[in-house]
Amino acid sequence: MKTLFAKEDRYNIKTYAKVPIAVERGQGSWLYTQDQKAYLDMYGGHAVAGTGHCHPEVVEALKEQLERLIFYSNSVYLSVRAEAAQALIEKTDGLMAQLFFVNSGSEANENAIKLTRKITGRSIVISFTGGFHGRTYAAASATGIEKYRRLITPLVADHIVAPFGDLHEVERLLAAGNVAAVILEPIQSMAGIRDFGAEFLRELSLMCRKYQSYLIFDEVQTGVGRVGGFFYATKHGLEPDMITMGKAIASGVPMGALLLSEKIGAHISSGDLGSTFGGGPLAAAAASATVQVIEKQRLLLKVQEGSQKLKQALQQLCFVEEVRGEGYLLGIKVHGTAADYQKRLFARQILVGTSDDPSVLRLLPPLTLTDEEIDHFLAVCKEL
Numbered sequence: 001m002k003t004l005f006a007k008e009d010r011y012n013i014k015t016y017a018k019v020p021i022a023v024e025r026g027q028g029s030w031l032y033t034q035d036q037k038a039y040l041d042m043y044g045g046h047a048v049a050g051t052g053h054c055h056p057e058v059v060e061a062l063k064e065q066l067e068r069l070i071f072y073s074n075s076v077y078l079s080v081r082a083e084a085a086q087a088l089i090e091k092t093d094g095l096m097a098q099l100f101f102v103n104s105g106s107e108a109n110e111n112a113i114k115l116t117r118k119i120t121g122r123s124i125v126i127s128f129t130g131g132f133h134g135r136t137y138a139a140a141s142a143t144g145i146e147k148y149r150r151l152i153t154p155l156v157a158d159h160i161v162a163p164f165g166d167l168h169e170v171e172r173l174l175a176a177g178n179v180a181a182v183i184l185e186p187i188q189s190m191a192g193i194r195d196f197g198a199e200f201l202r203e204l205s206l207m208c209r210k211y212q213s214y215l216i217f218d219e220v221q222t223g224v225g226r227v228g229g230f231f232y233a234t235k236h237g238l239e240p241d242m243i244t245m246g247k248a249i250a251s252g253v254p255m256g257a258l259l260l261s262e263k264i265g266a267h268i269s270s271g272d273l274g275s276t277f278g279g280g281p282l283a284a285a286a287a288s289a290t291v292q293v294i295e296k297q298r299l300l301l302k303v304q305e306g307s308q309k310l311k312q313a314l315q316q317l318c319f320v321e322e323v324r325g326e327g328y329l330l331g332i333k334v335h336g337t338a339a340d341y342q343k344r345l346f347a348r349q350i351l352v353g354t355s356d357d358p359s360v361l362r363l364l365p366p367l368t369l370t371d372e373e374i375d376h377f378l379a380v381c382k383e384l
């Protein structure tokens with residue numbers, strides 16, 4: 001194992017704080033290491049393993065697609081791509097009409113920002129403190145966490161970060177008439193699971209409409225069922241103009257997507273967007289299989305039930321100050337430091353995440369998490 005750590009660190013740029021395990025394979029909510037240990041993955045492979053690790057139906061869809069065609073770009077028609085797009089659009093309950101496939105959450109946000117600027121002819125993009133939108137230039141310029149913004153100076157021009165939840169400030173900015181878009185995570189994950197609340201978002205949506213600015217929901221984490229609805233927007237009856245997706249969309253095959261309302265789609269001309277690998281057959285096959293698994297296994301309902309059970313039990317524990325979030329996007333605010341509790345859980349073979357808030361642990365488990373796995377996690381937490 002030591003040789004593997006040394007080899008990876010020798011040839012990969014060392015820019016990640018890594019958990020010191022060598023993962024050999026994954027199944028469901030579990031990771032199995034080279035030294036034959038099993039870890040319960042309550043971090044869901046960084047919120048990516050929505051259907052769990054190596055869900056058999058996703059694996060089967062990928063195998064079939066691998067044998068048929070590994071890749072062709074958007075310059076030809078592919079039924080596998082058409083089916084994935086239809087499956088995702090249908091999950092928006094009529095809110096969105098079309099989508100554009102990309103390879104990551106950052107790329108989805110880059111394109112969303114770029115499009116709103118082009119369509120409106122305006123340049124200002126408003127985001128919020130605590131929001132995380134990715135590491136590429138526009139996405140990082142919209143990010144409201146200082147340590148990421150510092151890395152990319154000079155920032156892309158005309159990004160304004162408003163204080164979290166400050167509707168008055170947003171209206172003051174919108175009233176200037178030069179705002180292309182407002183972008184936000186409906187529940188800020190990296191910031192430590194901070195929820196704007198559906199009422200705030202409803203008012204913001206009306207405000208954006210009034211000043212003819214677009215509203216972009218970054219659902220890279222909240223999407224694909226994580227909040228117990230397929231999207232945060234549809235769960236809460238909200239109407240953003242665009243939704244961006246990534247993470248769990250294709251169960252771990254790199255993919256992102258930009259979903260657009262009919263009104264926006266009408267403004268896009270041929271050649272406005274492009275991406276060689278976006279909507280490639282493997283990712284598309286995995287995305288369709290992901291939607292099917294979520295439907296077939298009634299995972300949205302399971303997430304709602306599991307989330308309630310986790311919240312109720314965790315709130316009783318003496319080291320827990322507060323549990324926040326929705327579905328399987330949960331933040332545990334602890335007395336003390338989150339990193340300390342993360343280490344203690346790791347010692348008991350459970351992986352959880354920390355956040356930008358040093359007192360908040362994040363749980364982003366697979367939507368397939370079983371009742372027994374929840375019981376096991378809670379039993380371990382009780383012993384901490």
Ligand SMILES: Cc1ncc(COP(=O)(O)O)c(C=O)c1O
Nearest residue numbers: 104105106132133134220221246
């Ligand atoms: C809410 C949100 N938006 C965007 C991104 C960027 O996605 P990616 O890392 O796939 O570019 C992330 C990644 O963590 C995210 O959590």
